Amino acid sequence: MDRIILEVDDSSAKKWMYASQDKKEHLSKSIGQLIDKSLSASDDDFWEFVNKISEEAKSNGLTEEKLHQLLNEE
Numbered sequence: 001m002d003r004i005i006l007e008v009d010d011s012s013a014k015k016w017m018y019a020s021q022d023k024k025e026h027l028s029k030s031i032g033q034l035i036d037k038s039l040s041a042s043d044d045d046f047w048e049f050v051n052k053i054s055e056e057a058k059s060n061g062l063t064e065e066k067l068h069q070l071l072n073e074e
Contacts, residue, residue, distance in 0.1 A: 002004075
């Protein structure tokens with residue numbers, strides 16, 4: 001088994017640090033499967049994923065204008 005490094009927010013890092021070994025093993029396996037599936041997906045699967053995320057963002061109130069504002073904040 002190989003190790004990789006993932007950057008996460010502080011809250012997630014703290015939760016990971018205090019998680020049980022069983023929980024860490026379960027999450028590691030799940031994350032590995034997600035990475036494998038995501039990186040093995042065809043271009044069509046990728047665009048389907050992008051469209052799904054876009055629709056979810058819109059349903060949560062994220063508009064293109066709001067996105068530009070967020071990206072341009074300093």
